[in-house]
Amino acid sequence: MEIYIAKGAGFCFGVKRAVNIAFKTAEESVKRVATLGPIIHNPQVVEKLRKAGVKPLDRISEDVDILIVRTHGITAELYESLREAKFQLIDATCPFVKKAQQYAKLLREEGYQVLILGDKDHPEVKGILSYAGENAVVVRDADDMPMLDSRVGIVVQTTQPVEALKRLLDKVVQTVKEVKVYNTICNSTALRLKETEEMTRKVDIMLVVGGKNSANTKQLVTLCNESKVRTYHVETADDLSAEWFDGVEKVGITAGASTPDWIISDIVRKIEAIGALACTSKGRES
Ligand code: SF4
The missing domain is CATH 3.40.1010.20 (4-hydroxy-3-methylbut-2-enyl diphosphate reductase, catalytic domain)
Structure with a gap:
């Protein structure tokens, strides 16, 4: 079994930047750090951040010292009111x-x-x-x-x-x-869609990796489904089923902008284990 990974799969520039800001802030500060809503649409990354000390909040709370604005940005009104609040505001909105x-x-x-x-x-x-x-x-x-x-x-x-x-x-x-x-x-979205579309033409099944609530991941799933290649939307390696790979020679992997590399690597390892000796990982497509 051969495994192909789309070159642009996973974290885009804006997500990488926001996640780095969040981890760095938690690392360098003893204060209470939070994000307004999950920083990105990926539950596994949000959980990692929570363990590092960054809490996702549903609503504004006085219980924080540093509030990070996530990649999607916020409304002008909210931005103005947060600037006047007593906590420090860090804007991680994608440029x-x-x-x-x-x-x-x-x-x-x-x-x-x-x-x-x-x-x-x-x-x-x-x-x-x-x-x-x-x-x-x-x-x-x-x-x-x-x-x-x-x-x-x-x-x-x-x-x-x-x-x-x-x-x-x-x-x-x-x-x-x-x-x-x-x-x-954003170019990164357009590129990811193009690479995914090209990949669907040469594989037997496609795995789209990303949060179930991630809009750009769902867009990739729709594109793959339209291509008629058998497609599975998975969040982590735990979602894979061995029978999906019966008789499969070529597997394509693409991932939404909020999917970290470690989840993609876990998935490749699991497919390799399923395919045992018959598996060749092609790495990232160039
Ligand atoms: S996909 Fe969204 S967050 Fe990522 S670089 Fe593009 S605009 Fe920014």
């Missing part, structure tokens, strides 16, 4: 998400109606929306379009596929006189 917030603010200031392509319930989108002004709208896809003003400025949730932006633009230009677009899609 690419910050950029999307800034563009939304800029478009609002320039008088555009801001149109955000994304999932309105996702914390990243809620954060961007808070900078976008009262007449801003969020659409999940091109079919979801409301009536728009004559001047529209577009920003995109960082994890959206570029095809979704193309479909949206195609529709917007049919009704709107002036359109300004900031393509805030």
